[in-house]
Amino acid sequence: MPLDVTILIVTAVVAVIAVVAAVVAARALREVRQLGEERAAESVAQPATAELEPVMVQTVEPRPVQVVEGRVVATLTRQDLLEARLSRPMARLAVYAHGVAHALRPESRDRITALVRREYRRRRAVRLKIARRALRSVPDEAFVKRADWLGSEPPPPQLPRAVGE
Amino acid sequence: MMSRVFWMATGAAAGAYATVKARRVAYRLSVPGVVDQAAALGLGWRELREEISDGMAAHEQSQYLKLTRKEQQR
Numbered sequence: 001m002p003l004d005v006t007i008l009i010v011t012a013v014v015a016v017i018a019v020v021a022a023v024v025a026a027r028a029l030r031e032v033r034q035l036g037e038e039r040a041a042e043s044v045a046q047p048a049t050a051e052l053e054p055v056m057v058q059t060v061e062p063r064p065v066q067v068v069e070g071r072v073v074a075t076l077t078r079q080d081l082l083e084a085r086l087s088r089p090m091a092r093l094a095v096y097a098h099g100v101a102h103a104l105r106p107e108s109r110d111r112i113t114a115l116v117r118r119e120y121r122r123r124r125a126v127r128l129k130i131a132r133r134a135l136r137s138v139p140d141e142a143f144v145k146r147a148d149w150l151g152s153e154p155p156p157p158q159l160p161r162a163v164g165e
Numbered sequence: 166m167m168s169r170v171f172w173m174a175t176g177a178a179a180g181a182y183a184t185v186k187a188r189r190v191a192y193r194l195s196v197p198g199v200v201d202q203a204a205a206l207g208l209g210w211r212e213l214r215e216e217i218s219d220g221m222a223a224h225e226q227s228q229y230l231k232l233t234r235k236e237q238q239r
Contacts (some may be wrong), residue, residue: 082232086225095221095228102220103213112216116209122203124192 064075076084085091102108192198 023220078236082229085232086228091228095224096217098224099217099219099221102217102223107217112209112212113210116205119208120201123203123204124198127197127201 063077066073066075086095193202
C-alpha cells in the first residue's frame, strides 16, 4: 500500500475518533446543563423552609434459602423469573425492534419530519430577520464610502431622493 | 398583443419562482444553512430516540403483563 494512502486512512480514522469524541463531549455537556437546570428549578420550587418529606425505605426481605445435599440453593421469586425472561438477548432485541417500529409509525414519522422542517424554517427566518435588521442599522454613508472605494465619481453631498420619499 | 402579455407574465412568474428557489438552495448550501439543518436534524434525532424509548417501555410493560397473567393462570 502506498504511503500516501496509508496516511490518508490514518487521518480518516483519527478524524472519525475526533468526531465521536466531540459528540460524546457535547452530549455530556448537555446532560450536565440539564441537571443544573433541573436542580435550579427544584430549588426554586421548594422553599428552604418547606418540611422534609418522609423518605420511603423499601426493605428487602431475605429470600428463602434451601440447603440441598449440602449446597445452598436460593429460591427465585416470580419477579426474578419474569425479569430473567425479559432480560434475555432475544427479548431485549424484540423490545428494541418494537420501539423502532413504534417510532417509525407513519404518524410519529410525519410528526418528526414536520418538526425538523419547522425548526429549520424557524431558524432560517430568525437568521434572515437578524440580517435584515443589521443591514437596516448600517447608515447610508457606509454605502457611499464603499462606492468611493470602488473608484466611482465622488458622490454629491446630498444624494437625490425619489419624489415622495 | 395578448400572446405577448401572456408570455411576459409567464416569464416574470417563472423568474420569480426560480429566484426564490435558487435563494433557498444557496442558503441551504451556506454555512449558516448547514448549521440550521444540523440543529434541526439533531432535534429530530432526539425526538426519534424519545419515541423509541416510549415504544420500548410500552412493549416491555405489555410483555410483563402477559407473562404475569400466564403465571397466574398456571
